[in-house]
Amino acid sequence: MSLLFALAAAVLFGTGAYLLLDRDLVRVVFGVVLVSQAAVLTLVASGLTRGAAPIYPLSRGPVSDPLSQAMALTAIVIGLAVTALLLVLVLRVVQAYRSEELAEVAVREAEREARLERLHEREHAEEEAAAR
Amino acid sequence: MTALSLSLVVPWAAGLVLALLDGRRRLVGWVAVCVLGANLGALVVLAAAVLPDDPVVVTTGNWPAGVGITLRADALGVLFALLSSLALLSATVFEVLEGVRERTFPGLVVLLAAGLTGVFVTGDLFNFYVFFELAMTAGYVLATYGGGRRELGAALVFTTVNLLGTFIFLLSVAGVYHVTGTLEMSGIAARMDEVDANAAVLLAAGFFVAFSVKLGLFPFHFWLPTVYTGARPAVAAILSGGLANIGAYGLLRFGGELLPGELDLAAGALIVIGSASILYGGVLAVSRRTASEMLAYSAIGQVGYVLVAIGVGGPVGFAAAILYTVVNALNKTLLFLTAQMRGALAGATFALGALSVAGVPPAAGFVGKLELFRATAGSPALVALFVLGSALSFVYAFQTYQYDFWRGERRGRRSSAPSRASSPRSRSSSSRWACGRSRCSR
Amino acid sequence: MLALAQDELKQILAHSTISQYGYVVTLYGIGGATAAGAATLYVLAHAIAKSALFMTAGAVTVATGESKLSRLGGLRRRMPALAVASGVAAATLAALPLTLGFSKDELFFAAATEHGRAVQLLAVGAAALTVAYIGRFWLGLFTGPLQTQPSAPVPPLLLAPIVVLGALAVVGGIVVEPFARLAEDAAAATYAGPLEVAPAYHAELGSENRMALAAWALGALILVVPRVRAPLVGAFARAGERAGPRRWYALSLLWLNRVSDWAHDREVRDLRNSIAAVLVPAAVLIAIALAVTPTRGSYEVGPVALGDLPIIVLLGLGALAAVTAARDRGRLQPVLALSVLGFALAGVYAMVGAPDVALVAVLVETVLAYVFVGVFARLPPATVRRPRRRARNAVIGAAAGASAFAAIWGALSRPTATTGVAAEHIERAPEAHGGDVVTVILADFRGLDTMVEVTVLAVAVVGVASLLSRGRAW
């Protein structure tokens, strides 16, 4: 069983990583969702004692690990919080750059930086000239 | 115990209330400063109790350790908490003086302080994770502060990369829980010996990646320059002087306490990665012309020293790592804040910070460098590396200083040349704050 | 040594710094306990003195607007405090007695003596040159006829640190104690057992006074007698013109800047590559870890029963949904696929005895779908262009998945720790007046986690409000 859970979590993580590398920012958010699901699945799997739900009165036989479930719950909530935040952030970035393509965002940043660099070079040259 | 609880609950509750108020009002800003001051005060009281005696240990709800969450304030944690609190306080004072631009800023900084304090005083692995998330989430929102294109772009990179880092951390937490059956740090440390090498090393690798991303070590650093140059100076100071401490603290706590065997195993790799960071950060910082960009690359180089010190290990190595982290965080806070200002006072402060980065006494950075030299005295290669790194930091710090401040002075002189009597400095110092406010000629 | 020929103030000092760091490297090259101690002290003394002198240069430039030594002079009367303070600093660098610098040269000579005559001679020569260029710097600034009228007094802010540094050099003490104490304590926390972090330096006088005297005499000679200095400097400068260190220094700086620029231009700055730069090294680290540790017998398939079939099917469905979400380039379809994934996982949780997790997973999935659909209303429709570098992404994704698989499977293959705290949680739940152990953990045993968790939710909502309506909540 541990192999299967590990395999499923790894597939989620791998596809999540693949999506994180996409140029489309919305797909990056999908990637974060998948990676967080992988983490939650791993948390549940980490307490995999395969028993009844840990609710009193306890049935005979094995009981599932309640602690890993509590951790999984917390992780799900945090995952929801950060995903919603990231999605809204992506929306604002798309609106600000008028493009949801990462590549274009990067290109604009590079252009801006190059402009800044040239400006500084020029200022520096002027300073040198003035000093002489 | 009271001081420990207060240091958590005061910023926590106050931050929530502040988040409802309009932070652009001056009063709200100063209340936030007072809360941060109170947090700092509580931490000082806590430190006074912790440093001479034993750590303060509390388990929530009167349950036995392990069942409840253990809060444990020891010297290492309190030191980092104090340091981060100080960084947040100074950044907030700076921003309140400049004029807060967004409603949520004060509340978020105060909540960030609560999260950071929690991270440093908890003795429970999963509790560490949730406090860590609290601090990071506040950090993600703060990175958008200003709301311009640059800030948003930087915040996006910061958020995505660090989210990946925290999920990797969470995966390792799940693994550690599975192999040890506990979440309490001292319990984990005791049980980790029995875990076989393969699983332990894989989990350790996960933690290492997560904290390296936070710190911005060489192969994981690519997000860092974008973010530190894109964010507003106060936010950059908060991120580098406060939030980044989690990375160094995590490496020390997890490497030194929970997984010492794995740390020894990986010492060589740590030294290699640390050296790469030192050289890479130093070399790239040299040709940067804007102060914030130089600082961003310098940050990469500086954490390299910490990693090398941890890799060298032993009491001296750890002490050097801690000391260097402290000094580095203070330097970065100071420099990010002063880099955007002009005038004699700002210039002198920047110079002081730059001296500190270069490791020149009596600036604190020197003490850190000295400890590093002591820690590595046995290895000529490392000493040569440190000397080279110091030389690089000397070069870039002063190049930037010259570009930014002396040029500013000269410019001031030219413009007031006709009336030589009116000193250029008095002019520039009078316009110091005004100039800092308008983001100075950028 | 080139410092002798320089005119620009800061250049003198910069060259001198190079030579001083040369000393340190030499000392480490000599090796041995004496040398190591000397190197430490050297770094210390040099740094104090040099920063004071740099600031002196800065202060003088600020006050006079001049930065060339030949156009400065006679400032002694105008700036007495500065003159004295920087004089002390210069004396430290020149290793005159009664300063911290004296002991540093003392140790330097001691270390050199251990290594024979040649090193000794070299050491004396180097020290003499130091005396000479520092003397030239200070004398040129503060003595002789007044060259340029200072247009303003030295600002006290600039003067103060210099005076402090000068005083420091004379006292020879350092202020590291509080820091060292703090570091000691903190390090003791992570490390069992006390340790000592006191910066120790040895200041005992050896029998090397003769060397020191020789150095001063030589230095003073170079300094005072222009006839000695002129040919020396001239020769050096001529050599420098052709292939000397002066050009080499400038070239190396230029070269350094070029390398730096080059590396910066090639550096990846966008999000995708930043993420790849996390995933790829992480995968490499995991691979290395796998390679260096024994793996025999540490991976187990784990027991599978026939009754587990529904779980297996649901896990498979989840994986399929994940792949679908990754392959479909639309907007809503991937969200749908993610929902399917969420419900499939919720089914898995319900079946492994985690009904609480299943309930929350379903609820959260629904909220998330609402948020996604709401935000999509404002996003432009997806472009169906075929992405470039799809293969690269797939390879990196596969590597990340494989390393995650190795790490997760490796951890899960360990038998669950039988003495885990979870057993105690179950046992103690009635003491907390609760029946559902998971809820008791969330509200009582680990209530602090829950408090932080909901605060994270609150902070995220503050962030959403901050981004969407500039922080106005309503």
Place this chain on the structure above:
Amino acid sequence: MSVILEVVCPRLLGPAAMVAAAIIVKGYSDVGDGFSAGVVVALAVALRYVTLGAERAERSLPVLRHAPVLAVAGLLLVLAIGFFPVAFGEPPLTHFPRAGEPVVEIGALELTTAVALDVGIFLLVAGALVETIHQIARLVEERRA
């Protein structure tokens, strides 16, 4: 279809509130807790937003406007419950009555401070999610406008 939605959805809030209350009451002895209760209420509110539109939903249920304050009040309650024992020299999150002490019971509900904690969490989650729903709904309506 849309008629059914318009008629049914607004009336779902009451039952949803009932379910939420039941989840909190039963939470300590059965599946669910303050968090799930909060999400259930928030989802009912979301349905209202979807069917009525933000404007009408908020006019018909003015309490929604106070969602952020409610959320913060809930979290302050949580903090108060968590940390008030410190004032009596007990560690944080000590719940009363303690183990072995008698508990006041109202039906299935056992009155302990842990239940109050759960109520605080419920308030926070419901408030925070309603606030999110409001922001998203406003976003969508701006586009329609």
